[in-house]
Each structure stands twice: as structure tokens, then as C-alpha cells.
Amino acid sequence: MNILIINYNKNYSKQIPELFTNTIHKTCNKDYNKEQLEAWANPSIDYKAWDDRLSKTKPYLAIIDNVGFTEFYEDYIDCFYVDANYQGKGVGKELLNHIFKTAKQSGIKTLRVDASITAKPFFEKFGFKELRKNLVSKGNQELVNYSLTLNLS
Numbered sequence: 001m002n003i004l005i006i007n008y009n010k011n012y013s014k015q016i017p018e019l020f021t022n023t024i025h026k027t028c029n030k031d032y033n034k035e036q037l038e039a040w041a042n043p044s045i046d047y048k049a050w051d052d053r054l055s056k057t058k059p060y061l062a063i064i065d066n067v068g069f070t071e072f073y074e075d076y077i078d079c080f081y082v083d084a085n086y087q088g089k090g091v092g093k094e095l096l097n098h099i100f101k102t103a104k105q106s107g108i109k110t111l112r113v114d115a116s117i118t119a120k121p122f123f124e125k126f127g128f129k130e131l132r133k134n135l136v137s138k139g140n141q142e143l144v145n146y147s148l149t150l151n152l153s
Helices: 015-027 034-040 047-057 091-105 120-125
Strands: 004-007 060-063 068-073 076-082 110-116 129-138 141-151
Touching (some): 004 091, 015 047, 015 068, 060 091, 068 091
Parallel strands (some): 076 110
Antiparallel strands (some): 060 068
16 A cells, blocks of 8 residues: 655645544544534534634645644644544554654654544554643543654654
């Protein structure tokens, strides 16, 4: 599989929130209940709010058929999602390797991420270490996630 990592392109402003929502509902449903999933990724997508966010964060996109994206700024990985149909096929690895390369070129020594229960093993596979368990409020739900860090030195 040939995966292309590109900088954010406004042409994907609708697909990204749909990928985000669908991925959460299809892959995290064993770790979170329906109410938590809907609080985290409301099926009634606010495209305007997403457009505003994406215009600021300018995520990297994994392109095959818009199968993944991540936001990375300063030393923080935010919003790291791969389409449920493409998980386990190297897309996440390509996105993460792109972040590693970008971070090293920028002189960043440590990476941070707040990972869901579902995503935590993925990041740990690449050497991220748990700092703490968090309770995050979304809507009227509390979700568990984990703050992880990776030393690049």
C-alpha cells in the first residue's frame, strides 16, 4: 500500500470530521458506551466548528482515500485517527513516522499525546510511556484517556 502524507487541504474539510466521528463510533465502542461515544464524537457534525479548527491546526493527512489524519503542534499530538477500514494496514505508522521526522527536524526532544483506551496500545507499541490516567468531560459524560510521552533523544 502506498500512503501519501500531505499537509492539510481545505478540500478535505468535510471528510475529516466524518472520518473522526465514524472511526470513534466503529473502533472505540468496546471501550466506551453509546452516550460517551456521542459526547466524544457527536453524530450531528458541526462542520463550521470543524472548519474553524482545521484552518487553525492544519493537520497532516494520510491519503489513499482520506483514511487518516493527525494534528501536531509544538510537541503535542492531537486528533490521531485512521479510518476503521484501514486500521492495522500501516496508515497510523506512516502518520506517526511523519510526526517523528517533523519533530526531529524542529529540534523537538519529547512528544506528548492524550490517548483513548483504544489508542493507548498503539502509542505504547512505538515506545510512548504512560504518565497518568485522566477523566475527561465531554458533554455530560466522563471518558477515560491517558497522557503519554515519548523521549526522542
